[in-house]
Amino acid sequence: MTVTKTHRPALALRGVGKRFGSNQVLHNIDLEVQSSEVVCLIGPSGSGKSTLLRSMAFLEEYDDGEVFIEGQLLGWEPGLPRKRTSRAHLNKVRSTIGMVFQQFNLWPHMSVLGNVTEALIRVRRIASGEARQRGLAMLEKVGLAHKADAYPAQLSGGQQQRVAIARALAMEPHIMLFDEPTSALDPELVGEVLHVMKQLAADGMTMVVVTHEMGFAAQVADTVVFLDQGQIVARGSPQKLFHMTQHPRLQQFLQNYLDRNAFWQDMKEEATA
Amino acid sequence: MFDWPTLVESLPLLAKSLLVTLESSLAGLGIGFVIGVLVCSLRLSLHPLWRRLGGAYIFVFRGIPLLVQLLFIYYFLPRIGLPNVSPLAAAITGLSLAAGAYIAEILRGGFLAIPEGQLEAAHMLGLSPLDVLVRIQVPQAVRLTLPALINEMILLIKASSLISVVGLAELTRTAQNIAASNYLFLQTYLVLALFYCLINIPLACAGGLLERRLKRRLA
Numbered sequence: 086m087t088v089t090k091t092h093r094p095a096l097a098l099r100g101v102g103k104r105f106g107s108n109q110v111l112h113n114i115d116l117e118v119q120s121s122e123v124v125c126l127i128g129p130s131g132s133g134k135s136t137l138l139r140s141m142a143f144l145e146e147y148d149d150g151e152v153f154i155e156g157q158l159l160g161w162e163p164g165l166p167r168k169r170t171s172r173a174h175l176n177k178v179r180s181t182i183g184m185v186f187q188q189f190n191l192w193p194h195m196s197v198l199g200n201v202t203e204a205l206i207r208v209r210r211i212a213s214g215e216a217r218q219r220g221l222a223m224l225e226k227v228g229l230a231h232k233a234d235a236y237p238a239q240l241s242g243g244q245q246q247r248v249a250i251a252r253a254l255a256m257e258p259h260i261m262l263f264d265e266p267t268s269a270l271d272p273e274l275v276g277e278v279l280h281v282m283k284q285l286a287a288d289g290m291t292m293v294v295v296t297h298e299m300g301f302a303a304q305v306a307d308t309v310v311f312l313d314q315g316q317i318v319a320r321g322s323p324q325k326l327f328h329m330t331q332h333p334r335l336q337q338f339l340q341n342y343l344d345r346n347a348f349w350q351d352m353k354e355e356a357t358a
Numbered sequence: 359m360f361d362w363p364t365l366v367e368s369l370p371l372l373a374k375s376l377l378v379t380l381e382s383s384l385a386g387l388g389i390g391f392v393i394g395v396l397v398c399s400l401r402l403s404l405h406p407l408w409r410r411l412g413g414a415y416i417f418v419f420r421g422i423p424l425l426v427q428l429l430f431i432y433y434f435l436p437r438i439g440l441p442n443v444s445p446l447a448a449a450i451t452g453l454s455l456a457a458g459a460y461i462a463e464i465l466r467g468g469f470l471a472i473p474e475g476q477l478e479a480a481h482m483l484g485l486s487p488l489d490v491l492v493r494i495q496v497p498q499a500v501r502l503t504l505p506a507l508i509n510e511m512i513l514l515i516k517a518s519s520l521i522s523v524v525g526l527a528e529l530t531r532t533a534q535n536i537a538a539s540n541y542l543f544l545q546t547y548l549v550l551a552l553f554y555c556l557i558n559i560p561l562a563c564a565g566g567l568l569e570r571r572l573k574r575r576l577a
Binding site: 142144172176179180182183184186188190191192193194203204207208249252253256 | 473475476478479480481482483484485486487489493494497498501
């Protein structure tokens with residue numbers, strides 16, 4: 086898959102703010118994601134990273150600022166006071182975004198293939214034979230073509246998440262948003278999902294990923310963004326960000342991961358001693 | 359105890375009236391289901407006005423006895439300028455409106471049990487609200503509430519004995535007529551009861567079978 090580079094960012098946030106009641110969960114967020122860029126959002130729980138990602142899809146109605154998807158304003162009519170755009174327009178702007186959720190959100194009453202082809206048939210109006218072909222091709226891509234006729238409940242969590250990725254990819258999005266895609270999985274199943282995501286990044290997909298997988302962020306991300314209390318505290322290449330010392334909050338956050346994995350190093354040393 | 363020749367003689371009449379019972383209760387169920395889905399979506403709408411409208415519907419059609427509703431539709435509506443309705447149309451209207459109110463409340467529980475994320479996924483893929491309702495919500499709500507829906511189906515078939523009030527010779531009214539002419543009340547009503555059981559037992563079995571099949575898939 087080739088993606089043409091343009092000057093216009095694939096996704097741009099300008100001064101985005103979000104409140105739940107009197108609780109300000111996002112403050113004045115500016116962020117640009119270029120075509121084919123992979124951005125990982127990291128941060129402690131409650132830092133607003135999921136809310137930020139959901140604002141990029143208008144699953145949360147952001148209160149302040151603007152979100153542009155390939156240059157088009159998302160969700161609101163231009164100008165104040167704020168007025169929601171028509172559903173048709175929202176769908177049009179959103180049609181270039183694919184979303185993957187923490188809880189997979191497959192439809193349990195439909196087969197795996199049915200999940201993937203549903204929107205192709207209902208939204209894109211593609212004939213069912215052709216939709217089937219496309220659906221199988223997408224399932225092939227995530228290594229699950231042999232499960233086409235199974236039902237979601239018969240699959241492991243990792244397999245379900247791969248189906249959810251295939252379902253989003255079938256609509257040929259330009260941008261993929263991942264909301265903690267491996268957080269609901271058993272540790273053993275995380276790898277297969279990350280593998281598919283790495284493949285996707287290598288194919289040049291524009292991706293924004295909320296994740297706790299620091300290894301994935303370090304290996305795959307072009308940019309890592311660290312959020313704390315609804316603000317972007319630090320951003321940069323993984324090399325730069327993971328070695329930043331001037332941000333105490335970021336240091337503390339990363340130290341947690343180091344501490345958690347420290348036992349591994351200790352045990353290795355003990356074994357060799 | 360049984361007068362077999364008279365009993366056998368009454369069977370064709372009862373069988374014929376059975377069709378009236380089946381016809382009106384199945385039509386009532388089908389139309390009532392559509393009404394139920396719509397009223398249920400009103401009840402769960404984000405818009406307070408729609409919610410109130412759905413609530414009002416249920417208040418009226420669940421609150422007033424079916425018998426009274428039927429009388430109202432058949433005798434009163436023509437008085438306020440609406441065209442005369444045939445007894446069958448009045449019966450189906452009454453059964454549909456009442457069934458709609460009960461089915462709406464049954465389905466509501468099923469709708470609420472569907473995780474919000476499934477609907478978000480559908481919206482992200484661009485499915486229209488109608489597609490989401492028909493393809494995602496209704497099939498799952500029906501599976502989740504199947505026992506209650508089968509219960510409602512059986513209740514409705516039994517409630518259809520009330521439609522004789524608008525002049526339809528359905529099962530119960532026909533049995534009354536037969537008993538009035540042959541004076542064999544006990545025997546005729548026993549046969550009548552048997553008829554209702556014969557409709558409802560297969561219904562309950564089919565429902566149970568369906569339930570087990572769907573459960574195996576979703577488990």
